[in-house]
Amino acid sequence: MARHYPHTKRILVAVDCILFGFDQNDLKLLVTKRSFSPEKGKWSLIGGFVEEDESLDDAAKRILFKLTGLRNIFMEEVKVFSEVARDSMERTISVAYYALIKINENLKLSAEYGAQWFSMNDLPDLIFDHRNMVEAAHTKLKWMAKHQPIGFELLPKKLTIPQLRRLYEAIYKKELDKRNFSRKILAMNMLEKLNEKDKSSSKKGAYLYRFDKNRYRELLKKGFIFEV
Amino acid sequence: MARHYPHTKRILVAVDCILFGFDQNDLKLLVTKRSFSPEKGKWSLIGGFVEEDESLDDAAKRILFKLTGLRNIFMEEVKVFSEVARDSMERTISVAYYALIKINENLKLSAEYGAQWFSMNDLPDLIFDHRNMVEAAHTKLKWMAKHQPIGFELLPKKLTIPQLRRLYEAIYKKELDKRNFSRKILAMNMLEKLNEKDKSSSKKGAYLYRFDKNRYRELLKKGFIFEV
DNA sequence: TCAAAAGTGTTGACCCTACACCCATGG
């Protein structure tokens, strides 16, 4: 396209991804080893520049796919980071996106990026303002997990109530009463109980459930408001 | 700064402002008549391009100031709009900001922009994706007004409880019980009752109150959570 | 004197929290 708005500076636009995962009891963050200047070799969120023919959402999906091979992942904008000097090389504004990833044996990370999971309780130093991005994303995650059933995006399709509770405890860094929690969750009537148990974390085993998206959509139509 | 990230397209970055006001019973939006191509002469949100030496927050403040002469106004990012073809001239990504403005006799709008207030219930057609921006901002406003005491930004410093209730009714398009509303608001203990009445909307007159920011900050420290 | 908005209390239903014991099983 021709330039019809003269005398205005065009700017580099990037997307940086805050990739959350959940593993046993820990909320985790996937970070990569930066392979180019500046700050080469340091820990960094995975990111990339926005191309001419893609929206920011598309750019975020592309970047996520290159690292993880995953598509159709829950992903959402957090906010824009636009301080003039935030990138030491050239002015770049960056839009932070967070994504919720199921960590499991099928997840194959591209070796290219030297990616590694870190516990949110024990993050390494990150370049630029990436630490602020992570904070902002975590704040948004807390908000969202409270008011929308996105926690399930971090768990296997078949999940147990104790697992879900441990996830919320990790997100909020706060213990929850197991009786009250399971009553509240089951009362919403969004989980389908299966005739299987998961014995990976106890001898007795915990019943498996499946989040029923259709039932949730029905509830929404009736004015139901999710809240944990 | 030199270009250190080669082969990447730089992009025009704009800010568009969703300016909310409140007048009697109506939530209002300030829109301008666009004075340049494309779409010259049509109704548009006020906006502008981001300059080299400013953050997006700064750009939004600058644009607001040029139109209204106001500073220190509540203003917050909504989200980025980045569809490739959203601007018909040249690819532009735009970050929507919303602001809350007190409409009163001191407000002097720059004549340059042909600005006009419209009721949110009766908006004109807007250019590009500006209507979507307004929807997104309204959604965020509903969210914020419920969980933070930002409603006061739309009202005079001295306000009455019925006025505040009408504001919330306008934001949520829903009637509220006046007894329950005033009990809830006063119970929060954030309003200082004055010995004056406002008779502009009734013969009996309603007591004026002042929102006490310091008291609110104290409450926050004690773990108080605002919710309407 | 009347119309129009302000102000004010109570009750019942529901919801949320706090809390303790038994169950199933693998080792």
Place this chain on the structure above:
DNA sequence: CCATGGGTGTAGGGTCAACACTTTTGA
């Protein structure tokens, strides 16, 4: 047989919604 985590019920307090009449005063 025992250690570990899973599963379950109840009672009390607090919160929220629903509801109607009186007050004030300008016109």
